[in-house]
Amino acid sequence: EPEVTQTPSHQVTQMGQEVILRCVPISNHLYFYWYRQILGQKVEFLVSFYNNEISEKSEIFDDQFSVERPDGSNFTLKIRSTKLEDSAMYFCASSERGRVNEQYFGPGTRLTVT
Amino acid sequence: QKEVEQDPGPLSVPEGAIVSLNCTYSNSAFQYFMWYRQYSRKGPELLMYTYSSGNKEDGRFTAQVDKSSKYISLFIRDSQPSDSATYLCAMTLNNAGNMLTFGGGTRLMVKP
Numbered sequence: 368e369p370e371v372t373q374t375p376s377h378q379v380t381q382m383g384q385e386v387i388l389r390c391v392p393i394s395n396h397l398y399f400y401w402y403r404q405i406l407g408q409k410v411e412f413l414v415s416f417y418n419n420e421i422s423e424k425s426e427i428f429d430d431q432f433s434v435e436r437p438d439g440s441n442f443t444l445k446i447r448s449t450k451l452e453d454s455a456m457y458f459c460a461s462s463e464r465g466r467v468n469e470q471y472f473g474p475g476t477r478l479t480v481t
Numbered sequence: 482q483k484e485v486e487q488d489p490g491p492l493s494v495p496e497g498a499i500v501s502l503n504c505t506y507s508n509s510a511f512q513y514f515m516w517y518r519q520y521s522r523k524g525p526e527l528l529m530y531t532y533s534s535g536n537k538e539d540g541r542f543t544a545q546v547d548k549s550s551k552y553i554s555l556f557i558r559d560s561q562p563s564d565s566a567t568y569l570c571a572m573t574l575n576n577a578g579n580m581l582t583f584g585g586g587t588r589l590m591v592k593p
Binding site: 371398400402408409410411412415422423425456458462467468469470471472473474475477 | 522526527575576578579580584585
């Protein structure tokens with residue numbers, strides 16, 4: 368069964384450093400998303416992406432964040448200057464045309480900012 | 482008022498019991514309703530997806546949506562120890578961004 372994959376599974380970085388989180392969505396999916404989950408809290412929407420453009424973004428997704436689809440398979444989330452409060456699980460998700468609300472999540476990247 | 486609320490639990494039931502999990506929400510514009518299962522430190526796994534009001538059944542799982550009450554439910558029949566997980570409800574408007582709004586999750590423990 369096709370699935371969303373994410374790398375790395377765990378990333379440790381120092382405050383102020385840039386990190387790039389990588390995702391490979393399900394191959395025939397056209398809609399891509401990033402969510403995050405701070406330990407013990409709700410899963411929160413960050414951004415949605417379709418046709419090489421951001422469709423929607425939350426208040427969390429400020430100028431420190433950016434997304435990119437650098438090739439036909441990868442989807443990345445970049446945090447330019449990490450803060451302690453960016454420590455969380457980051458989940459990538461994807462959905463297909465005609466079933467856009469059925470979002471399939473990857474296993475997540477645990478980001479720890481020290 | 483929080484947009485989507487769930488009782489965090491934990492809910493502990495014996496194997497074979499019928500489990501009822503619920504969410505309430507405040508935004509009447511939500512149109513699509515999902516249930517996800519999340520095992521500890523894993524990604525959410527889509528279980529059920531319902532549009533508007535009504536029931537939907539898939540194996541041991543039944544999802545119900547009552548838009549007039551802003552209340553959704555997930556029923557699990559013949560619960561198994563492998564069903565032990567956190568169950569998240571999520572919902573979305575029918576718009577271009579497809580942003581999911583999640584509840585905080587209910588932790589379920591099914592004891593053998």
